Amino acid sequence: xxxxxxxxxxxxxxxxVMVTVEPGQNGIELSLSSPVIHQxxxxxxxxxxxxxxxxxxxxxxxxxxxxxxxDCTLKARLECAxxxxxxxxxxxxxxxxx
Amino acid sequence: MxxxxxxxxxxxxxxxxxxxxxxxxxxxxLIRDPYLFAPDSLIFDLEDAVAENQKDAARFxxxxxxxxxxxxxxxxxxxxxxxxxxxxxxxxRVCVAAGVDGIRIAKCDTADNVRTIDExxxxxxxxxxxxxxxxxxxxxxxxxxxxLNAYEICKASPRMFGxxxxxxxxxxxxxxxxxxxxVDMQTARGLMVLSARAAGLQCFDTxxxxxxxxxxxxxxxxxxxxxxxxxxxxxNPRQIKIVHDLFTPSRKEIEEAERVVxxxxxxxxxxxxxxxxxxxxxxxxxMEGAERTLALAKASGVYKGDL
Numbered sequence: 289x290x291x292x293x294x295x296x297x298x299x300x301x302x303x304x305v306m307v308t309v310e311p312g313q314n315g316i317e318l319s320l321s322s323p324v325i326h327q328x329x330x331x332x333x334x335x336x337x338x339x340x341x342x343x344x345x346x347x348x349x350x351x352x353x354x355x356x357x358x359d360c361t362l363k364a365r366l367e368c369a370x371x372x373x374x375x376x377x378x379x380x381x382x383x384x385x386x
Numbered sequence: 387m388x389x390x391x392x393x394x395x396x397x398x399x400x401x402x403x404x405x406x407x408x409x410x411x412x413x414x415x416l417i418r419d420p421y422l423f424a425p426d427s428l429i430f431d432l433e434d435a436v437a438e439n440q441k442d443a444a445r446f447x448x449x450x451x452x453x454x455x456x457x458x459x460x461x462x463x464x465x466x467x468x469x470x471x472x473x474x475x476x477x478x479r480v481c482v483a484a485g486v487d488g489i490r491i492a493k494c495d496t497a498d499n500v501r502t503i504d505e506x507x508x509x510x511x512x513x514x515x516x517x518x519x520x521x522x523x524x525x526x527x528x529x530x531x532x533x534l535n536a537y538e539i540c541k542a543s544p545r546m547f548g549x550x551x552x553x554x555x556x557x558x559x560x561x562x563x564x565x566x567x568x569v570d571m572q573t574a575r576g577l578m579v580l581s582a583r584a585a586g587l588q589c590f591d592t593x594x595x596x597x598x599x600x601x602x603x604x605x606x607x608x609x610x611x612x613x614x615x616x617x618x619x620x621x622n623p624r625q626i627k628i629v630h631d632l633f634t635p636s637r638k639e640i641e642e643a644e645r646v647v648x649x650x651x652x653x654x655x656x657x658x659x660x661x662x663x664x665x666x667x668x669x670x671x672x673m674e675g676a677e678r679t680l681a682l683a684k685a686s687g688v689y690k691g692d693l
Contacts, residue, residue, distance in 0.1 A: 297443050303415040360454040361414040364446035377442040378476045382449060382483030383514050 289370060291348045297368035298357075305357035307365040309373050310349040316340050322354035335359055339366045342386070398487070399522065399547040401461065402685040403427050403588060404617040404633040405626050406550075408465070410435035411444040417451045423623035427461035432477050433468070433492045441473050445480040452484040462486045463524070466503075468493040475506060481521065482510035488522030488547065493555070495532045500525060500542035507545065524548040524590075528555035533574045540585035549582055550619055551575060553592030568606060579614045588616040597622045607632050634686040635679050643679035646672055647693050 291311045298306040318336055320329060336350055339362075350366075357365070367386055371377065380386070407425035410416045411432055420428055430452075436444040452462060464486050466477035470493070481489050491503050500523065507521050523545040527533050533556070540546055551574060557563065562570035575591070582589035591610040594603045607618060607629050618629050635643070649663050650673050660669040683689035 297446075299413075301413065301415075303418065304413070357414060358418060358455075360450035361447065364443070364450045368443045368446045371442065380445070380476070380480070382480055386446075386449065 289343050289345050289374060291345060291370065291373045292375075293373055295369045295372035297372060298361075298365040300353065300355060302355050303357060303361070304355055305362050305365050306353040307362075307369045308349075308351040309345075309366075309369045310351075312347045312349040315347060316345070317349045318352065319350070320352045320354070322352070322356075324354070324356060331359070332362065335362050336366060339363055340370075343367065343370050345370060400588070401426075402682070403461070403548070403590065404686075405620045405629045406463065406590060406617060407620040407623070407626065408435065408593070411448045411451075412436045412440050414447065417447055418455060420623075421457045421460050423626055425460065425620060425623075425626050426617065427463055428457065429490055429619070430462065430464045430486070432473070433465045441467070445476060449480050449484045452486055461488070463488045463490050465490040465492055465526070469499055469502060474503075478503065478506040479510050479513070482507060482516055483514045485516065486521070488524060488545075490550070491523060491525045492552075493528050493532075494525035494539060495529055496535050497538040497542035500539055500546065504543040504545060519545065521545065522547050524550060524588075526550045526552045527574075527578060528552035529559045530556070530574075533577055536578050536581035537584055540581055540587045546585075546587060548588035548590055548616070549578055550590035551578055551592045552619075554595070556592070568609070575610065575613060575615075583614065589614070591615050591618045593619045593621045594625065595621065597624070600624065600628065604628050604632065630686070633682075634688055635683040637688075639679055640683050640689050643676040643683075644691065644693055646676040647680065650676075 291309050294308065294310045296306065296308045298304050300306055316337060318333060320332060322329065322332060332352065332354060340348065371380065403426050405425040406427040406429050407420055408429045408431050409420040411430050412435060430448055432444050464481045466489055467473035491499065494500060503523060511518050511521060523543055524547055525539050527536060527549055536549060540549060553571060556574060557570060560570055579589045594606055596602060603625055610618060611632055620626060645663065646668060650668060650670060653661050660667065680689060680693055
């Protein structure tokens with residue numbers, strides 16, 4: 289998938305994560321802030337890369353503002369943001385690329 | 387024995403559902419934590435608890451939570467958006483893809499509404515490779531029309547396991563406020579529990595939204611139990627214990643049920659159909675009720691006997 293326009297998903301509440309995706313040209317450019325960055329920074333980065341890989345997003349600027357989200361929440365917010373950048377809210381390929 | 391013999395039909399349809407607690411899918415902590423309060427069923431809400439512009443996000447959250455979190459054996463149901471919204475088709479797809487136990491149809495007015503959802507579920511089970519018929523359905527009746535159609539709604543699909551009254555919308559339709567202490571819902575409750583029993587399904591009462599009035603909540607719960615309901619929709623974890631305590635058979639009730647079952651069996655062997663026990667007349671008609679008490683006690687974890 290391509291990132292067609294800037295899109296966001298998530299909130300700044302506790303246990304949530306705010307994800308912003310923007311069009312890019314230099315692979316996946318990740319900007320990450322998290323209260324647990326020392327402990328989980330690497331794991332968060334891995335989830336972002338895996339998710340973008342599964343969605344076949346080659347180029348994107350991804351900004352993550354984490355407030356202690358679980359891995360499943362991070363995946364959900366990333367996917368939602370990517371699909372929103374394509375203005376797609378239906379016919380999601382559940383269980384395949386997700 | 388009559389065909390109403392509980393626990394002997396489809397065990398998934400007749401599981402213990404004293405409490406069904408709503409959990410919003412909009413906020414991650416509300417998806418993650420509610421199993422801690424140990425209701426019998428969880429209802430992940432894609433409908434009213436989710437803002438109109440967050441419906442898509444809620445579905446992604448639901449999908450990944452159900453796929454990756456451990457809900458410790460609680461039943462996982464999802465309340466989907468009503469048929470007059472643009473959301474319900476995708477709601478059905480994500481529910482089936484994620485593999486939830488069942489779907490609660492919001493604002494179900496007619497048997498045709500159930501059949502429409504049933505067809506969408508069947509298509510989704512094929513699309514996502516789920517066992518045909520594995521996704522159960524229940525319907526929330528929220529209008530006078532829905533209540534009058536209760537029996538037809540119950541019979542509209544073999545996936546149906548129950549109907550639930552939704553008091554807020556029902557009262558809006560009836561032009562009442564609840565100030566009468568429930569008299570405005572009396573007929574609806576009676577018709578619904580009759581319809582559900584006639585169809586062999588379960589019946590659930592509406593939520594009680596005055597969260598600080600636990601006494602009023604207990605009174606309403608006792609009322610619906612006495613009417614024959616199987617359980618209640620719950621919005622606050624504090625309400626769960628009250629329902630479970632009222633719906634779980636007491637030690638005395640369990641002992642009485644044991645004595646009835648044993649006495650009916652023994653007399654049947656001796657060729658006696660009708661007899662007295664503790665001054666009460668008993669015959670085979672009392673067997674099913676006693677067995678149901680023991681089954682409920684077993685499912686609630688307070689009876690380990692083998693009757």
